[in-house]
Amino acid sequence: MSTDVMIYANGLSKQYGSFRALDNVSFAVHRGEVVGFLGPNGAGKSTTMRILTCFIAPSSGTAKIRGEDVFDNSLAVRASLGYLPQRAPLYLEMTVYEYLRFAAKVRNIDESLFKSRARSVVEICGLAQSLSKEIRHLSHGYRQRVGLAQALIHDPPILILDEPTSDLDPNEKAEFLNYLKQIGKDRTVLLSTHNLKEVESACARAIIVSRGRVVADGALDTIRAKSGRVRYSVEVQKAAGGTPSREELERALSGIRGVKTVTEHPTDEGAYSYSVDGEEGQDLRADIFRLVSAKGWVLLELHRDTQTLEDVFRQLTIGDERRNRQFGAQAQDAGDDSDGDALDNDDETDDAEQGES
């Protein structure tokens, strides 16, 4: 088993001044695993990846890639990695072809091998039309493809990808995830993303970090079950004369055995809509139906939501966002900043794509 561990992190901590970016992060990724690395902005995903790729050193703790320490044997580590940093920072004045050549040379790939590798990489990343273009003229989505291409050019056994899909359009994302599944069979991939759908479609396992700590690590099903709650959507018709009243309905729903919380959703004039959280391992649908029919109300909708990864993600990491908004002006600013960035990114992508067409 131990020889199969490709990425190993043990007690990684990183201190920036008084800010603790990483706090005792430990995990292991085995050969052939595609692992989603999740967390809100600023949770420590990129810091972890930078340590694993030897760009920065941890304040404490050890990290090993294929058994080689990232600090003591950093060249061997870097040789066996393909890394795509966030937002694909490339040399803008080079053409795509020149860049790939450069990456190949640094990795000691000779001319003939380079040609065959470049050909497959260009096919995988869909770069055939862009080969002779300067990178500065490419949209962000295409730059990301080039970043991916350079990470694959030496056919590395381990891929570390920091938000590889953030600038891709839905079609490109689908293609990319498809490809990831294929190569993930006997390679090891650590993939950070905000997009939980991607994790669900490409990874069997996820690691969730929040505030520099690992808060969940395991198969997606296990993580999904972690919340220990089941949610039901209930919609009841508002009869003429406003019966039942809102209070009556809420009281009745809360009174059902096993119901934890009842939350009202805004809806149109004709109905009341509620989310009802119940304990796991207990189906409340029958009880809800009986209650409603006994009172003579009209049930418009009743269904049980399967717990999504997104819910768990929010539950586990909500503290980060709360903290951003809780304190005085400074904390508020931080929260606003991160929102602003997200919007900016979208704008940039749009512009770039418009420029392209």
Add this chain to the structure above:
Amino acid sequence: MSTESIEKTSANHQVMPANAALSELGHEHGEDNRGESAEPESSPTSLALSPQSGATLTRPSSAQMVWTLASREVRASLNSAITYIVIAASLVVVGLYFFYYKGGFWQVDRATMARMFDALPFALCFLTIPLFTMRSLADEKRVGTIELLITMPVKDSEVILGKFLGAFAMVSLQIALLAAYPLVMFSRAPFWHLGELDWSPFWVGMLGLLLLSMAGTAIGVMWSSFTESQILSYFATMLTLVALYAIGSVTIVEFLQGGVGDAISFVSLQSRFEPFARGLIDSRAVIYFFSLTVLSLAVAFRSLESRKWT
């Protein structure tokens, strides 16, 4: 462009590479490719599904690596308009200074290039060296490309050496182009033939310029490694070099005299360069320039390494 983006968004764009664009990868491969493209299912897997190990994970030798990095630097510089502007403007200014400033070359009325070495070191310190070194590490840090570069199997020392040699090559190119002046003026037909030039002092002067530039470039790379701002890097380098040069001026050294004056003329670029301008190769100066280079590059290396800890 629009047809391209339509193709890109169609689901199977990855399996229909344009063979024309692939021609850079070799025509023979282009042919193969057309065959493969016909079978959409097979192509994405053509990157061998079993990861390679061993042979492909080796590194090129350090010398090769430095060469790769340095030549990338040179190509990037040659790709930038500012390079051509600087080189052309310098040549024009040097020409005007040489021939016309205070009567210029004609008034001297001797076949000598000594005049060229009066002002050139200062011009290099003030403009050329800071301009060719300001980008080197500062811009990589600002844009973030340094992260991709350093996470490739490259030693920090190779990065610094590559950056240094790349910038030094550009400065050397600028200096070498200056040799065009005496070649045009004093070589035989078809150019002017203004007399027999004693070439040795000229070449010694050029050697001096190269040595001075070497040290200056290293200082520039060092400043560039401290900051993310090219402008800051430019001014820091320029001020350092101009200060190191100007403190050696005869008036200052004579005014201070004694130990202080000696100390200043020991570290000043101007007093170290002065023998070369007269056609003398001063071994102490050679050692001085090399020491300054090594010291600055060592500091730059430490500064690059410090990213790990901060």
